[in-house]
Amino acid sequence: MAAQRIEAPATPPQDPQDPHARRRRIVRNTVIAIIAIPALIWLVLYITKGRFLKGPFESIVGRMTDRTVTVKGDFQLYFAPLRIKFYAEGLTLSNPAWATRPDLFAAEKIDARIAPLSLLFGKRRIYALDLTNGAADLEWNGAHDRNTWTFSEKKGGKPLEFPRIDVANVTGTTVRYRDPRLQVLADLKIDPIRSVDARIGRAVGVTGGGTIRATPFTVVARLLSPDATANRGKNELVLRARAANNVIDVAGTLPSIADIEDAPLRTAARGRNMAELMQIIGVVIPQTRDYRLRGQMVKSGDEYRFTRITGVAGASDLAGRLTVTVGPRIHMDAVMATRALDIVDAAPFIGFNPDIVEAKGAVAAAAATGAGPMRLMPDAAWPVATMQRFDADLKWTVGLVKSRKVPISNVDLTLDLERGRLALSPLTFAMARGNVASDVIFDTRPRPSAVSYDIRLAPTPMGRLLAGWGVSESGTTGTIRGRIQLNGRGDTIHDSLSTARGRIAFVMPAGSLWTRNVQLAELDLGTFVQKMFENKLEKPVQLNCGLVGFTVRNGVAAADPILIDTTKNVIVGRGGFSFRTEAVDLAFRADGKKFSLFSGQSPVGVGGYFASPRLNVISPDLIARAGAGLGLMLVATPVAGVLAFVDVGDAKSAACGPVLAGATAKAQRTTKGAARDDVGKGTTATSEDGSRPKGQKKDQKKKFLGIF
Incomplete structure (x- = not known):
């Protein structure tokens, strides 16, 4: 019996209206389109090298950066095969309108292979870069809230960021940097750079110069870690700049090649x-x-x-x-x-x-x-x-x-x-x-400058203070305190003091003073001879109190008063000094409190200038007195000759209260309360109008510094 053939039932024809079949067709066609369209675009770009994109590139990038982009020569932009190939000759990118140069960047030739996805995600990466004769102009605006390399209208400029570069061949690069606020202008030239697999392998040098606040400078720098820099890693930099006879060295690690912030x-x-x-x-x-x-x-x-x-x-x-x-x-x-x-x-x-x-x-x-x-x-x-x-x-x-x-x-x-x-x-x-405290103000806002000096000397041992001028610390127990208060106008120290008004006062309480050399103290004849020829005193000078005070008007300081009371003498001084001419004209006279057979009874002067003071120990008065004594010896008797040197010892002791208070001559008193007649009355400052003080005698008309 013959085998019977059993046939499978025929597949029923699909219904065009079947929704599942329709969705499958849409998905299939979409996938084909997704694959075919980029492939077609890639094929077109690859065949044409993207030269037809020159116009759109200039337009699109110009709108994105709000700048003008121009490519004067050949232009290529395509995938080769999966990397973006960018090639441009005569590329320029303009600066914003406020910049001093027309272009932010210009290059004779750029030939680059760029990782596509890096333009959208993560660090930008350039597989290969060939840059010839690139020139960058980096500027800040005057307000320092915008710069040329930040493509945004928002205030605040960003630091420069460089992509990772695997293979590079960069030659002829120059950079111009301008910062109006710092008043910096620099023109730099970068040595040729060649790298393979993101490794440059040797230091990259930078040389150039410019000005900072109109001062010329030169700079030489080296990037010691160019491989890390190419990979946007650490940047080991050493730099040496020279300006105005100065050498400045800077070294360290930068977060990026153009950023020193917080580094x-x-x-x-x-x-x-x-x-x-x-x-x-x-x-x-x-x-x-x-x-x-x-x-x-x-x-x-x-x-x-x-x-x-x-x-x-x-x-x-x-x-x-x-x-x-x-x-x-x-x-x-x-x-x-x-x-x-x-x-x-x-x-x-x-x-x-x-x-x-x-x-x-x-x-x-x-x-x-x-x-x-x-x-x-x-x-x-x-x-x-x-x-x-x-x-x-x-x-x-x-x-x-x-x-x-x-x-x-x-x-x-x-x-x-x-x-x-x-x-x-x-x-x-x-x-x-001792301690000195001072407040000195130079206010240059008024014209000329207003200057004030307030210098205060706390009680200070004279032994140490004057040790450099012949005063022995051993045997000197006296102290000195004082204050200088002056106000003047001028744009130099000399001018401000030449116009100064105020007071200078130094006070010496009770104590002892021992000198090694000739000093202005105890000026009777016998003590003077000891100082002059023995260069020392056998005993210290005992001070009761002393005041060296000056009233300053229009830069001229007049003694007001100089009054020193010792156990043996009352020393008074007159004259003064001038801040204008720096001339010194002072006279000191010692009157004995007790009878002294040999007393010069004549002033000892200090003259000259601040820079070269002069001590006049043999004064004309003393010479005249010696002449008078010689005359008496010739016409009378030898005993009569010594009368010219007799001091009757009528000096009145000083009341130390006004002395220690630093009071003016008018306030000085004797120990019995009487006004002193040996200070003031022409021996201290004149009145402000330059007139002679009331009561000054005609024989007191000798002038010191033109103020007496």
């Missing part, structure tokens, strides 16, 4: 004068001798913080911190400390050049400021305009001032400069076991 950088500076360094950023400080400083710098926004500063300036050490805030007005905030300050290094604080002081002395340094012959006070004008452009706060402590004459230590200076008003308040220091 600690090792910084060192050296030069012949630190004032030249600070002048670069528009800040005025006193001159210094050769200096060497090092520390750490961190930039944070508008602040440049220098910490761990150590070094020397001249023969003095320096340590501390400094913050410079850059804005419409530069502000400096510093805390500094010095263990030992050489007195020569302190000379610039009164306007002297320390190198001249060290080599030729103070008089030569004063002459270098424009002062006249034999002048000691500097006549250098303060930089008023610059002082009004920046602000500063300084706290400076000095352990010891190295000086041959006056022992000074524990200096504590607080400085405040705000809009042209400079205050040294307080300025305190220890001097010979």
Whole structure:
């Protein structure tokens, strides 16, 4: 029996209206389109090299960046095969309208292979880059709230960011950087860069120069970790800049090649004068001798913080911190400390050049400021305009001032400069076991500057204070205290004191004074001979009280009074000195309290100038008295000749109350309460109109400094 063939039932025809079949067709066609369209686009781009996209590229990128994009030569943009191939000749990308240069970036040729997905996600990556003669112009605007490389209208510029570059061949690259607020303009040239597999393998150099606040500078830098930089990693940078006789070295690790924000950088500076360094950023400080400083710098926004500063300036050490805030007005905030300050290094604080002081002395340094012959006070004008452009706060402590004459230590200076008003308040220091406190104000806002001096000397042992001028510490128990209060107008120290008004007073309470050399004390003839020829006193001078006071008017200081009461004598002085001419014209006279057979009874003068005072111990009065004595010996008897030197001892002891109070001559009294007739009445200051005080006798008309 033949086998029967069993046939499978025929598949029923599909219904065109079947919804499941319809969805399958849509999915199939979509997948084909998704694959075919990019393939077609890729094929078209690959065949045409994407040259037809030149116009759309310029237009689209221009709208995205709000800049003008131009490709003058050949242009290619396509996938080769899965990497984006970008090629452009004569590419330019414009700057915003406010910039000083037309183009942010221009290149003779760019040939790059770019990872497509990196344009959308993560770090941008360039597999290969060939860049020829690229030029970048990086600028900040005047308000420092926009820059040329941030493509946004929002305020606040972003730091430059570089992509990862695996293979690079970069030649002829230049960068121009401009920051109007810092007044910096730099033109830099970058050495050729060649890398393979994101490894450059050698340091990349940068050279160039420019100006900072009109001061020319040059710079040489090297990127020591170019491989890491190419991979957007750490950036080891060393840089050396030279400007205005200064050398600045910077080294450290940057977060990116063009960003120093919050990156600690090792910084060192050296030069012949630190004032030249600070002048670069528009800040005025006193001159210094050769200096060497090092520390750490961190930039944070508008602040440049220098910490761990150590070094020397001249023969003095320096340590501390400094913050410079850059804005419409530069502000400096510093805390500094010095263990030992050489007195020569302190000379610039009164306007002297320390190198001249060290080599030729103070008089030569004063002459270098424009002062006249034999002048000691500097006549250098303060930089008023610059002082009004920046602000500063300084706290400076000095352990010891190295000086041959006056022992000074524990200096504590607080400085405040705000809009042209400079205050040294307080300025305190220890001097010979005593303390000096002062407040000095230089206000440059009025014209000429208004200057005030208030200097206070706490009770200080005279032995140590005057040890450099022949006073022996052993046997000297006297102290001295005083105050100087002056107000003047002028743009130099000399001018401000030449117009000064005020008072100077130094008070000596009871004590003893022992001199090793000729000094102005105990001026009767016998003591004078001892001083002159034996160069010492057998016993200290016993002081009851003393006052050396001056009233200052229009820069001229007149004795008001000079009155020193000792156990044997009353010493009075007249005359004064001038801040205008720096001339000194003082006369001291000692009247004995007891009868003395041999007494000169004649003034001993101090003349000359601040820079070269002169002691007139053999005065014309003494010579005249000796002549009179010789005449009496010739016409009468030898005994009569000594009458010219007799002191009857009628000097009235001084009431120490007004003396110790620093009172003027008018208030001085004898111990019995009577007004003194040996001070005032022409022996001290005239009235303000220059007239002779009431009661002055005609024979008192000898003038000192033109004021008596």
